[in-house]
Amino acid sequence: MISLTDSQKIGMGLTGFGVFFLFFGMILFFDKALLAIGNILFVAGLAFVIGLERTFRFFFQKHKMKATSFFLGGVCVVLIGWPIIGVVLEVYGFFLLFRLLPCCNRLHQKDTGPWLHPKPALHQRICGQSERGQHHGITLTSCMQISLGLNVAG
Structure with missing residues (x-):
């Protein structure tokens, strides 16, 4: 069984809500506000689950810089207001991050x-x-x- 601290439990909740808002934003024809909220909650939840230091170590490894730039670039593009292009960049970056x-x-x-x-x-x-x-x-x-x-x- 996995033992979670209180901050990890909060992080799991934030990540879950982030995934929900991302999914709901895509269902509602790429709603900018829902996708932006989902992105912020997902990244914040990930930082709570594994910690800030491990989050930075995970994203900013030398061999993962391309994947990180696509993922975080997609988050920024969604926040700017181009949701379809941003989600495509995010999905590609997410695939590259976890395929490794x-x-x-x-x-x-x-x-x-x-x-x-x-x-x-x-x-x-x-x-x-x-x-x-x-x-x-x-x-x-x-x-x-x-x-x-x-x-x-x-």
Whole structure:
């Protein structure tokens, strides 16, 4: 079980509301105000969840500068008032930021997904099992939590 501090709980709430406002803003034909509120809440929530120092370390690593500039540039473009262009930049930057995780990168390289071609190898990779049936003990979710700096117990 994951133990969260009070500030991490607040951050999860802010991030959740940010994702909600972003989704709701896109449903309402890219409403500028909702997208701006969603962006601010999402970034603030991320800073609360993993801390300011880890947030800066995560975004401003040398090999992630392109992804960070697209993501934060998209946030700025949405705040300026061009929501469609900003959301496209944000989505591209978000994809680049999280595609660079080593455990998730394997899933994008070879397989198209279980909904197109069900493959036992993909299921084994997601469940963390090797070809010899040994369990690695790490799942995709826990890998993302570890990379974001959350306390993972177990």
